[in-house]
Amino acid sequence: MSVPACVGVIAGNGLYPETFIAAARRAGVTKVALCAFENETKREVEELADACEWLRVGQLSKMICFFQREGVKQCVMVGQIAPKNLFDLRPDMRTLLMLARVKKRNAETLFGAIGDELAKDGIALLPATTFMEDHLAATGHIAGPIPKKRRLEDVDYGFSIAKESSRLDIGQTVVVKNGTVLAVEAFEGTNACIQRGGSLGRGGATMVKVAKASHDMRFDVPVVGPETILTAANAGIDVIAIEASKTLILGREEVGRMCTERKVALVGR
Secondary structure (H helix, E strand, O other): OOOOOEEEEEEOEOOHHHHHHHHHHHHOOOEEEEEEEOOOOOHHHHHHOOEEEEEOOOOHHHHHHHHHHOOOOEEEEEOEOOHHHHOOOOOOHHHHHHHHHOOOOOHHHHHHHHHHHHHHOOOEEOOOOOOOHHHEOOOEEEEOOOOOHHHHHHHHHHHHHHHHHHHOOOOOEEEEEOOEEEEEOOOOOHHHHHHHHHHHHOOOEEEEEOOOOOOOOOOOOOEEOHHHHHHHHHHOEEEEEEOOOOOEEOOHHHHHHHHHHHOOEEEEO
């Protein structure tokens, strides 16, 4: 893909937006037009962009008008939106009409519908991994201690359960211990699943995070970062397995340091 001079960024929370912008700049992008969300996007991310519009979740028309004004033809979705904010929507008319057409509401259908709306105005939604290939997890041991064979059996088991759970649009993360499923992620999000599963496991549990089969890489790409490692360690989870080539590792140096200090094994499966 040729590097566009201008890229629009639809930014949620966490490290993802700033990491993406830095990667885009290194790739040769000269203009970043940032759509940021109140109570989600970190305020300091605005300083990394050339133009910024602050929105409430659900203001699709305002987003598209901003991108058109800034000459954006290609954009990316990076970072999460907290589930609680999805229940505090104040949708504009365009969003209401879009939602009326979406009968089955999950990440794939909702974000896909947003991509369709952007396309109507000549704005292409790029894969969320664009410019981020160096941040994708490799296969094998990544950081922290090397897991024992018994723990790798839990990784294999958890991987199969997580793949099935994600296929059913339930969630992409599971926590297992000794061949028993302790928690499956649903609408509450990854961190809540980690905390719930870890409390039931009382130490020595394994977390597995995967991408859906035929995952639409334009949105909802699996991500782990320092917060994931800290949450897992505090919950008593000491092995984390992620799907190689489809999961982004953000803050890799900090992740490596924390895995070593907190004795959490991170592996790519």
